[in-house]
Amino acid sequence: MSEVFKQAKLGNIELSNRLVVAPMTRISAEHEGEPTDLMQDYYARFAEGGFDLIITEGVYVDRKASQAYRYQPGLTDDEQQQGWKEVVQEVHQAGAAIICQLTHSGAQMQYNRFCEHPKALSEVVPKGKPVSMYGTLENWVKPEVMDDLDLNHIMNGFVGAAKRAKAAGFDGVELQAGEGYLLNQFLSTYFNQRKDQWGGNLDGRLRFLLMVVKAIRDACGKDFVLGARISQITATDDDYQWPEGEDGFRYMLEQLRDAELGYIHTHDTAVNRKGFIDSNKSLAEVAKEVEGLQLIINGAITEGNVEDLAAQYPDALLSVGRKALVHQDLPKRLKEGLDIYDLDPTMLEPKATIQHELNWRKINLG
Numbered sequence: 001m002s003e004v005f006k007q008a009k010l011g012n013i014e015l016s017n018r019l020v021v022a023p024m025t026r027i028s029a030e031h032e033g034e035p036t037d038l039m040q041d042y043y044a045r046f047a048e049g050g051f052d053l054i055i056t057e058g059v060y061v062d063r064k065a066s067q068a069y070r071y072q073p074g075l076t077d078d079e080q081q082q083g084w085k086e087v088v089q090e091v092h093q094a095g096a097a098i099i100c101q102l103t104h105s106g107a108q109m110q111y112n113r114f115c116e117h118p119k120a121l122s123e124v125v126p127k128g129k130p131v132s133m134y135g136t137l138e139n140w141v142k143p144e145v146m147d148d149l150d151l152n153h154i155m156n157g158f159v160g161a162a163k164r165a166k167a168a169g170f171d172g173v174e175l176q177a178g179e180g181y182l183l184n185q186f187l188s189t190y191f192n193q194r195k196d197q198w199g200g201n202l203d204g205r206l207r208f209l210l211m212v213v214k215a216i217r218d219a220c221g222k223d224f225v226l227g228a229r230i231s232q233i234t235a236t237d238d239d240y241q242w243p244e245g246e247d248g249f250r251y252m253l254e255q256l257r258d259a260e261l262g263y264i265h266t267h268d269t270a271v272n273r274k275g276f277i278d279s280n281k282s283l284a285e286v287a288k289e290v291e292g293l294q295l296i297i298n299g300a301i302t303e304g305n306v307e308d309l310a311a312q313y314p315d316a317l318l319s320v321g322r323k324a325l326v327h328q329d330l331p332k333r334l335k336e337g338l339d340i341y342d343l344d345p346t347m348l349e350p351k352a353t354i355q356h357e358l359n360w361r362k363i364n365l366g
């Protein structure tokens with residue numbers, strides 16, 4: 001009896017299996033940030049392939065410094081909202097629920113049509129080089145430091161985008177507090193070197209995220225699904241660890257739960273990678289122990305380990321990125337025991353756009 005193909009719930013969303021499409025940036029929107037017809041087809045294909053829940057790519061939330069990439073979609077004006085409404089309708093018609101991931105680039109900005117320089121908490125650039133599949137920037141640009149007015153604007157951006165997501169028909173929103181984007185930068189002692197109320201100890205570094213969660217809960221009501229993605233790793237750094245270790249992470253999750261966050265979506269290079277400086281547990285293992293917070297786990301879930309992970313985390317949903325990109329009908333393939341392949345990186349080269357993916361399919365699969 002499969003542990004994966006069991007009925008499940010996320011908040012009030014009913015699911016016939018536990019597989020979720022992980023958020024994946026596809027830089028395929030209009031230049032002005034409106035979702036395209038190609039994006040409607042792309043998201044609907046997962047629903048047709050048996051996924052009951054899809055989390056969108058990271059969507060920018062304001063018209064100042066939140067956009068990270070050229071052709072990234074936004075949720076900041078009526079046109080963008082209308083474009084998303086059409087995506088949501090297609091996905092709903094195809095039988096799946098869809099959650100919108102809300103993000104702010106902070107220091108991790110490669111292109112922004114509203115401002116020239118990134119804005120961030122401190123004058124710190126991300127480690128490594130900008131990710132080439134998302135843009136053409138060669139070296140990170142040193143950010144300007146945000147002041148309280150900027151942070152106020154960002155808070156309003158997140159709340160405004162969440163309200164627009166609800167109005168567009170989304171089943172919920174997920175805050176991108178992982179992978180090195182702004183809400184993740186707050187938590188990180190590498191990015192956040194502030195001496196004011198937004199930095200310092202864990203309470204200081206967690207403050208802004210908690211305020212965003214509470215503000216969205218107030219604005220969107222208690223039944224709207226509200227989650228957060230969280231990781232120590234960033235898009236360009238697999239090694240960062242929070243100094244407060246396992247107990248610090250547990251404390252973060254308890255605080256988020258008490259602020260009425262509905263779910264936490266952990267991400268590491270592998271679900272069970274030992275994550276902390278002071279313990280042998282993974283992020284997912286600690287999150288599983290926190291009562292009253294639903295869990296989505298992510299990181300190298302494959303046809304080889306999915307049943308074991310489903311058994312180890314009986315109450316969690318399992319989100320899949322790369323394998324879902326290769327096989328948008330992954331649930332059907334798993335159920336029927338059909339062939340499943342690894343992602344060929346050339347599918348995302350030179351850029352991770354939907355059009356490149358479709359060209360790749362035509363050339364390689366006929």
Ligand SMILES: Cc1cc2nc3c(=O)[nH]c(=O)nc-3n(C[C@H](O)[C@H](O)[C@H](O)COP(=O)(O)O)c2cc1C
Pocket residue numbers: 022023024025026056057058101176178179229267298299300301319320321322323348352
């Ligand atoms: C092309 C691509 C784009 C991604 N974009 C995002 C994103 O927008 N937001 C996010 O939280 N994670 C993003 N990720 C990370 C995935 O959600 C996921 O965490 C990662 O691929 C690991 O899961 P996997 O082993 O199942 O692929 C992206 C990954 C890929 C491959």
